[in-house]
Every structure is written in C-alpha cells, then in structure tokens.
Amino acid sequence: MIETFTEIWQTARRNKLRTSLTGFAVAWGIFMLVVLLGAGNGLINAQMQNNDRYVDNSMMIFGGMTSKPYDGLKEGRDIRLDNNDLVTTQNRFTQNVDKAGAVLYEEGATITVGENYVSSSLRGVYPMDQEINKKEIVAGRFINDIDIRDQRKVLILPENQARELVPHNPRSLVGKSVKVGDLAFTVIGVEKEDKSRMSTEVTVPFTTLQTIYNYGNRVGRINFTFHGLTTEKENEAFEERYRATINRQHQAAPDDADAIWIWNRFTQAMQMAKGMNIIRTALWIIGLFTLLSGIVGVSNIMLITVRERTREFGIRKAIGASPLSILRIIITESVVVTGFFGYIGMLLGICANLYMDATLGSKPIETGLFTTTVFVDPTVSLGTCVGVTLVLVVAGTIAGLMPALKAAKIRPIEALRAE
C-alpha cells in the first residue's frame, strides 16, 4: 500500500503542471456540484420555511361559481358558503375532519386608543385558526369557545399595530378597551406580526363579526384540519365526496369543480416536495456533467501516463508483474488523483456554501411591505458529502479503467523493444 502511494507521488511529481491542470478540472467539477447542491438546498429550505407558516394537513374552502346547469338552475350562479356548510363539514366528515372553522373579513376598520389610531381590517375566526395559521401570541390569549358562543367584542392585535397605538409598551394594551369604528372592543391578546406580509389584520371572534356586520348566516371561507388522508388518491377521493356534499346543499351539480374551490395544503405540500426532488435531481445532473469534463481529463492524462510508462510496465511484467497488478497501479493512481483533487474541490465548495450562508443566508430582504429570505441554510448535508465521495471513487475508477486495460495488455517484448 505504501509503495503504491509513494509511486503515485513519484509519478505525479514528475508531471506537476499536467497533474495540477487535470486536478483543477476535477476540483472545479466537484466544486460546482457542491455549490449547486448547496444553493439548491438554500432555495428549497427557504421555500420550506415559508410553507411552514401553515399546518400541512388542512384545507380551505371558498365559494365559487357554478359551471354547469343543475336541478333546473342555470350555470354561472355564485355560491356563497354559509353556517350550514360549516355544520355539515364538522358533522358529516368526522372520519377525517378534526376541527372545522370559518373566516370572515371586514375591510376598513379604524382602531382608536386615545389620540392614536390605525386603519386595519377585521378577521373573524374560530379558535382553531391559531393552530392552522400558526399564530403566535406574545401577550394575553387567542380567541376561545366562550368568545364565539357569547359573541364577545374582543380582539387580538398584531404587535406592529399595537405599537402604533401604544408606542412604548404595546403589550400593555391587553385588557384595555379600544374603539373599532364606534364600538368598544376589549384587547385580549397581542400576536407576533407576520413579517412575510403586511400585518394589519385584527383578529376577532367569528360570530361577533358575523353578527355586528350583518352577514346573516354567511361565512367567507371554511377551513379545517384533517387526518387519515395520506396519499394523493385518498385526498382526491375525500375532496370529491366533500365537494359533492357541499354542492348539493347549494343545488349545484355534485361534480361541478367550480362551484366551490378547495385548497388542500397537504396535496400542495406533496406536489411541492415532488418539485423539490426534481430540482434536486436536476442539480445533481448538471453538477455531474460539469464533473464529467474533469473525468475525461483524468482519463486523458492516464492514457498519456500509460504511453510514457509502457517500457516500465514491460519491465515490470518481464520480472513477474501480473496484468492485474498493472491494472491496479493505474486505477489506484486514477482514483487517488481524482479523490485528492475532488476533496479539495469539495472543501472549497463547502467553504463557498458557508460564505453564502453567512451573507445571503442570514440577510432577509426588506421590501418595505414584507421581508423574506431567499437562502436558508444553503449547505450540503453529510449524506451529500458521502454521495460526492462515492461519485469521486466511481469516477476515478471509470477514468482509469480504459488506460489501465491498455496498460495491462502491454506485451513485455514490445515494450522492451521500444527504446
């Protein structure tokens, strides 16, 4: 083993420029592969983080417009979801639905505390909204069932709006009374602002909003969490059943896909994951093709090496080297050269990833309305490093194979004759 390495060192040293140029090609290929994969991971992680703001296993239902005539009614009717649909959702699908709720919006509400005021919109929700949208309460509490039942006039302010109302101690608003238009509401909580969009929504109990603003039995949208739907097929089957039930309540064709809109975050996440995998695969392919030129380079110098060392291999064979041992010399040399420079490339790639992480990765982009991060943790995992190592060994073997076979076939008499 030691002999093999000293020999590789001896031959590599004799052709410094050639070895380093080829090494550069391999290092560059691996560098690109690692940087691409790292950057890809950064983008993917950022996307994942954005998605993380919602619970995956939830659906949102919106009213739509019928697209086909049914039951003596024309197409093109608006469908408005109502309390009845919410009850149906909660009671008829208990096998899958955990908690159902509804959301209503009321635009243009002015909230006043003393001389300070902010303009907001109201968002009436059920207690389960906190779970679905991952609301984080920094002071006080969220809406509860009693608020819903009694239609209490209570609200939750996002922290940025609370700060505008009471600049020095926004959280002290909890328990205080504020005016919403002409009505008095009690602040029961302050929630963390969502920096990824403008946070001007004030949260109130759904029933309060529905009653005060005369929505009758209308609900804006229905949302619910679910369980037991793990495959795309199961999800589709459920959606079909659900759609048919709700459509019928509105005299719309059971299979009318436009009467209500279903936004299933779970299947969306599944499709996203599929997309991410495609991106990842594409990055691997691009990286491997970049590496390919390096491999061809290694194969090329190994061929030249074999030609140069023809006589030496002839001597070795004359004094008893088997073809296999010659084969081994060349392949080992190829793997060592590829591996050595590949590792340099990999380390540089990891350094580049860390640099990206330190600059782009930690710096959110401020747009004025919202902030977002393009790169989150743009690094490669240990598994990827192992994968890249494997690629290097395989690549080195492939690069060395042809030259090695050529070397193994050298006939000692011809080699010795060639002066």
Add this chain to the structure above:
Amino acid sequence: MQPIMIHLEGIHKTYAGAQPLHVLKGIDLDIAEGELVSIMGASGSGKSTLLNILGILDDYDEGDYYLAGTLIKNLSETRAAEYRNHMIGFIFQSFNLIGFKTAVENVELPLFYQGVSRRKRHQLAMAELEKMGLTDWAQHYPNEMSGGQRQRVAIARALVTRPKIILADEPTGALDSKTGIEVMELLKRLNREERITMIIVTHDPGVAAQTNRIIRIKDGVIEK
C-alpha cells in the same frame, strides 16, 4: 551428466502478418543444469525470438518447451508472469532499471511481485547488492550510476529470486570493453560458484568464447 534444465523439441514460430514470417523452423535443444551457454547468430536469424520463448515472453506455435521439467505451453498471461517471476532472471543490454526507483528498490521489485514482506525484501535485496559490491550505492537512482554499476544492479535483480535460469541479452553490449569484461567475469563466477544455468545471447565472439558451449542459429535452425 547434469539433469536437463531446458528441453526444446521441434519449436516453430511464425509471425502472422501480410507476409507471414517463419522465424523458427524446428529448434531442438537441451541445456543441462549449471551450463553456461551462448547463442549466436546474425540479426534476423531468430535468436531473439528463441530468447523470448525461453524467457516465456512470447509463445510458440509448434513443439514443446520444458523448463526444469515443467511444460511451458499456452500459458495465461498471469501464469506466464508467475513462472517468469519464479524461474527466470533477465539481464538486458540496456539494463531496464526503473528510473524513479533506487537501486535497492529495483532489486526488491521481483520479490514484491512474489508477495515477500517489506522487511524481508529489503534484507534480500541488500544482500544481493552486497555481493555485487554496491552496498554504498543502494539508495542511488540508476541515472546516478555508471553503466557497469547499473548492469550489476540488474544482475542483482535477476538473482534475487534465486531463478532456475538467467537469460542475458547482450549483457555487455552497452558497456565499454573493460567493464564488459568485468561483467562477464561476474557472470562466469556466478555460474561457477552458484551453479546457475546461464544463457547469453551475443554478437561478440569474445563473449561467446568464454562460455561452455556456443549455439549458432541461422535462418531459424540450429547449425550443427
């Protein structure tokens, strides 16, 4: 009479090609153990081909070749390498040492292919170099040595495996006459003292005259 070391019977060799070349046309030859034999012949007479066949570097088309009682015929490359490694020591006109290896590393090489351990290898190689009077040169590279020294390193490499026969192809061809004589003395001494069968291919009648027997080849057959 000594036991037979080499037995050739009706060896034919033709090089294929556009114009097939019938180089050896029925060689019958016996060489006894411990003999010092020279092979002479004009270029193109087939003596190099015969040497290659004797050295298992080339195969033959017809006939039988027994080396120390073993039939050498239709061997795989790996098998041929193994036989060369164990039974034959080569000495070449141009030494054929490996340039980036030191003298002692060159001598160790055949033992490496026998799978001898590192330390043992070094020991045996150093002992062989000592016999050649090259102990002080063990760590030198071939290009730092004179022609005579290089040839002695090559002889040490040929002897280190204790082969059955030594095949020398123009061993003095690249040396000046004084060094050539020294090398011949060395080979003769080895033949005498260690009873090693030796076959020397040469052009030089002076060299041939120092051997026990001269085999002359002409047009692919041995002259009687």
